[in-house]
């Protein structure tokens with residue numbers, strides 16, 4: 001199947017991505033997930049992999065955020081909402097979307113490192129793609145206030161920096 005990869009404004013492209021989210025993460029799936037009840041940020045950009053009919057078969061959200069890591073200001077390139085429609089998995093689409101997201105962060109010079117959060121069953125997928133565990137504490141904002149975020153584990157893809165431990169404050173909602 002021939003595909004197209006586009007990188008679009010996050011808010012403007014939500015309608016294109018929404019059917020994929022509804023299919024992969026319907027409310028009952030989210031409710032049973034480790035991140036149930038967490039309020040997440042909306043992505044600044046979206047990587048969309050589309051098939052020839054224009055349907056989005058794979059998505060990756062991209063976030064650009066000034067954070068602090070061990071008290072130092074840094075720029076994190078967040079990646080979240082990586083999902084592929086069930087009938088188009090194991091064709092390399094998520095790998096392509098991740099590569100496009102990282103290339104975008106590098107091209108824009110907007111990130112010292114990339115950061116994502118993943119459930120235990122997806123850890124082998126990311127570690128096989130050069131993502132390294134951040135073995136420290138993550139703090140985020142929620143409507144209830146600032147909390148330690150440990151529902152899902154943080155993984156880093158090094159760009160200019162390679163944070164591995166300590167305390168990171170995302171200075172906003174998680175992704």
Ligand SMILES: CC(C)(COP(=O)(O)OP(=O)(O)OC[C@H]1O[C@@H](n2cnc3c(N)ncnc32)[C@H](O)[C@@H]1OP(=O)(O)O)[C@@H](O)C(=O)NCCC(=O)NCCS
Nearest residue numbers: 082083084089090091092093094095117118119122125128
């Ligand atoms: C995790 C997820 C995004 C992966 O999407 P995907 O498009 O199937 O990912 P890829 O095709 O790039 O890679 C998946 C596997 O297929 C393999 N693969 C890629 N192309 C292939 C091909 N042509 N033939 C056979 N296998 C192939 C990859 O090597 C990879 O194997 P690995 O996990 O052993 O490394 C998808 O399973 C998903 O949407 N899951 C539900 C949502 C979710 O949990 N998202 C992650 C949140 S952290």
